[in-house]
Structure formats: structure tokens, C-alpha cells
Amino acid sequence: MTTSPAYDLECINLSKNFGPVRAVDDVSFTIPSGSFFSILGPSGCGKTTLMRMIAGFEDPASGDIRIKGKSVIDKAPNKRNVKMVFQHLALFPMMNVYENIAYGLKCNGASKAEIEARVRDVLDRIALPDVAEREIHQLSGGQKQRIAIARCMVLDPDVLLLDEPLGALDLKLREAMKIELKLLQHQFNTTFVYITHDQSEALVMSDHVAIMNQGKFEQIGTPQELYHAPNTSFVAGFVGDSNRWSGRMTVINGDTATVETDAGLTLLCSPAGSIRPEAGQSVEIFVRPEFIHAHRQDTSPAEDEPAPVNQLDGKVDSLLFNGANSRVLVRSSSGQLIEADVTLTGGTDDLRPGEAVRLVWSPQQTMCFRT
């Protein structure tokens, strides 16, 4: 195990139990300096617990936490140079903005002049230079957010932890804050560890994302890796949208395998995941909507279609119009609904509900995982 200070934060075999519940189970990861790292997982998978252990509010059952190469396991929360932005921000309502930001500096024993200079500086950096004398309840949601970050950043932390800080905001503001957070991280050049159960937040902002499920890390990688090369069926299902089938693998032949789905469909697919499935095993199949092409049954497919393809006939159930991201919902003969991306131009050529369509997609885009 490396102790190179190139890593701002290292967690080594961390575990935590709450009675019989194993909230965090043998989690290890390293975060390089100055990067934006997200932990993405469904509700209750142990994200907050993991973060509270890093901040020092929970004692791990086993394992080690190192910040800039030094173990902090024995340090009290107020002695760790890890700052945290809480889910509901936890700004102090009895202090104004200036006092909120100055609180940490006062605790560190900074002089009055230094506090003044640094508070002004950080307020400039978050582009809110005029709010110092405001009370907390006089700020908008997005401003509170930035004050909560400034309150931590003014202390020059080694790592900033953010626990679903956008959770309390409305959709529009969330979208704006996503970009804002990424810009702030660039500006401060500090390692951000960002917790969320919203995959679009994680994918948009992060350099690296860890997918967490039931206390374990399923996979750590860049957003692209997680999307295009998931290691487990959980990751494939959790990151991005997918059509799913479950079935049994009948033949495996190098990079392609034949799977008989539970509904009696035969599909060609490429085995994926860290443990490859073998013939005879039950598997789960994932196909992303953008890889499925839908065309009318009476028109023949394009001539240059690659030879072995998966095909499925069905009827258009409905069209989900969303500009460039429009989808068509197709009900197959077995009754399953399948999503496929389509281009809707608004012309007469567009698919219409009730039309018979054929769905085609290549085996390379058909990921199949062992269950």
C-alpha cells in the first residue's frame, strides 16, 4: 500500500457496523490531489456513514484513513483538516454570513486583520462580495450553498466532503449549481469528495466516480468507463438507462455468446464484467437505448447493417418527446416495454404510436453479466 502524498485521501479496508447492519464493508480507495471524486449509490448504501468516518464523527470498526499520507484515525474531528458541507448545510442561523465564515478562523486563533482579509477574499472568490453583513435567512438557496462551501474553503482543507449538498435545492437550481460546483473546485484546486444518489450529478462533475452498493464499492472509474464498461450488473443498471433482460447463457464462442431470455428470445451478446459468465449460467443483459435502432417493419434496414444482429419486432406504444433526446417505447410481442432513442423531426416520416416496428442492435452493444 502506497503512502505517497500524491494522494490527498486514502481509505484502506474501512468497515463500520450498526448492530447487525454492515453499513460500510471493507471499502478501499485513493483519491489523487486536486480531483473531483464522487461516491454514487442508492439510498441507504452507506455513503453518509463513510463520509462521517472520514470526518471523524463515526469510529470505523476496522481499517485506516490517511489524509496526505498521515493516518487520522486517532485524531478528533476538530483536529482533522477535512471540512464537510452538510446535506442541509448547517449554517449557523444566529450568526451572519461574515461570522459564519470567520468561525473556523477564530477557532484556529487567527488575528482579526487576517480573518477580515481572508473572509473578504473567499467571498470574492465565490462571487458574493456584498453579502458579508447579511443574515443567513436573507440568502437564496444557491447563495447559502456557496456560503457553506466558502465557510469550509476559507480554512484551506486538504479534502472537502460534500454530502448531497444539492439535495435541498429545486431542479433548476441544481442544474446551475452542478456547473458552479465544478468551477469552484477548479478555482480552489482542492480535492472534493462528493456524495450523491443522482447519477447525472456524479457523471457531469466528477473526474472519478465510485459506485457503492450495500456498503461495498462495486467499481471505481471515470464516468466514461462506468458508462461504457461497467464491471457488474449493478453498475450497468445503476449508471445510465438500460433495457434489461434476464436469461440463461447457452453457447459461448469467444467474444460473443448466445443467451436464451426468460421470455424465450434468443439474443447475441458480449460477455462483460470482472467475472465472465460461462455457458449454462443465468445472466443479465443490458442494452442502452441509444444503441437500439427502430425502423418500420415494411422498410428494409440499411444495406450496410453488420451481419449478426439482434432483432425484435413490436408495436410503438408511445413516443417520449424530449428534443434531441427523444425516445420511443416499443411493446414487444412478449409484452415487455423497450426504450430506444429516435430522431423526431416533426415531419411525416416520424414513427407514430401503434405502428409495427423492428428493433435492431448489435451484439457488441449487448452487455451480459453473470448474476
Add this chain to the structure above:
Amino acid sequence: MQKDVKRLSLILLFTPFALWILLLIIIPHMGMVVLSLREKVAPRVYEYGLGNYIDFINEPIYWNTLLRTGSMSLLVTVLALLIGFPIAYYIAKIAGNRTRGALFLLCLVPLWVSDLIRAFGWILLLRETGVISSVLQWSGLVHEPIEFLYNDVTVIIGLVYTVILFMIVPLVSTLDGMDNAMIEAGYNLGGSGPTVLRRIIIPYAMPGIVSGCIVVFMLTAGSYLTPILLGGKNSSWFTEQIYDQFITRFNWESGAAFGFLLLVFTSFVVWLGLKITGQTLANTVARS
């Protein structure tokens, strides 16, 4: 139509409250003020004047008793706060969900028993032939009976015991409303235990502290039973003077003047307290 219904229901809702305020608070106090301004010049002959108040000022025993009552009440308030705050903090923040209810109930239990019975309980424990004295003798620590009653310490202990609940309840409710994340944020940003207490928990709990202190101070200054029963003749509690004037001397005029003075005095102390802590009554009531 809709508006009339609304107005009617408003009137119906407010009538009992208004009646209560008017009949039991405003009218008696106005009557008292009027009464206190009457002076007896001869049997059944009265004159309006400030004589009763002048009597009060001229007799040091009276205003000494009032000052003593005020300062002892302040002491009781401070003690109740010092003892009540950790208890309230434990109930609101440290105890688990289930124990919290039980502990809160436990605090309420003394209210089940009347004031009088509670005071008698203390007497049974503390008198010369009481439980504590007997146990001490039996164990050989002392050789003759000890009288624990009839001194200031006992009065203060008894008063703290009776009123502490009224300190704990508002404190628990304000502390309960405090997000735990706020305390954690206090530590996370580098604060030590005492810093977090001084800069975050106490300022946050201030409305609860102030309202608890007001209630406790008013209750203590106006209490009668506990100081009389535990303090005996030399408790010198101001309510005892008022009782004396009304009942023993049958001098209602000066009794009313004393009662009014007690109200003015305690209100003044509360006002001073609010001024010093920089709180306003409105924000105290709104936030606790």
C-alpha cells in the same frame, strides 16, 4: 358569508381567552392598583394617596425583604439553569429516542404531586427527627439530631427542585429543534468542545434559556408554600409579607400595594435581564 363565518369563529375562539385575561388578570390588577391607592384615615374613612407606598419605603424591613426575595430568586434561577441545562441537553441530544420519552416523563412526575405534599416530603426528610437526621445518627456519624430545616440553603434547594422542570421543558424544546449537523459543523470547522458550547449551542438555545429563566424567576419570586414550609418564620419571603398584610393584619390596602410592588419589581428584573442578554421578548416567545 365566508367572511362572516371566519369572523364568527375568530370571535368564538378568542372569547374565552379574552375573558380569562380580562376577568382574571386585568380587572384584579386594576382593582389592586385602585385599592393600593386608598389610605385609611379613620375607621371606614378612606382617602386617595400614595401613603401605602410611602410606608413601604419608610420601613426597611419591607424593602429588604423584597430585595432578598429578588436576589434569592435570581440565585434559584441561575442554579436551575446550571443544573437544568445539562439535563435538557442530555434529554434532547444524547439520549436515544426511547429513553428520551422516559426521561422527559420522569421529569414531569413531580408535577403529579401537589406542591404541599412535595414540601411535606422535604420536611419528612429534613426535620430534626426526619429520615436524614436519623440515618446519620444511626450510622454514628453524628451524635445528636440535626435540624436541616429553616435555613436559606434548604429553601433554595426546595425551590430549585420545584421549579427546575419549568427550566428543562423550554430548553429541551429549543435544543430538540437544533439540527445535530450544526453541532457537528461546529466541531468540523475546528471548534473544541467548550467553543462549540459557547459559540453555537448556547446562542442557539438562548430563546429557551431566556424563557425558562423568566418563568422560573417569576414562579420563584411569587411562590409562597415552599419558602414558608421549608424556611419557617425566618424565611422572610415577600409573599409572606403580602399574606400578612391581607390576612393577619387585614390591611388590604397595603397588601395590594405590596402585591403591585412585587409585580413591578419582578417585571423590572426581567426587563433588565432581557436588556443585558440583548434578547427581546417577542423573539424569545417566537423561537422557543
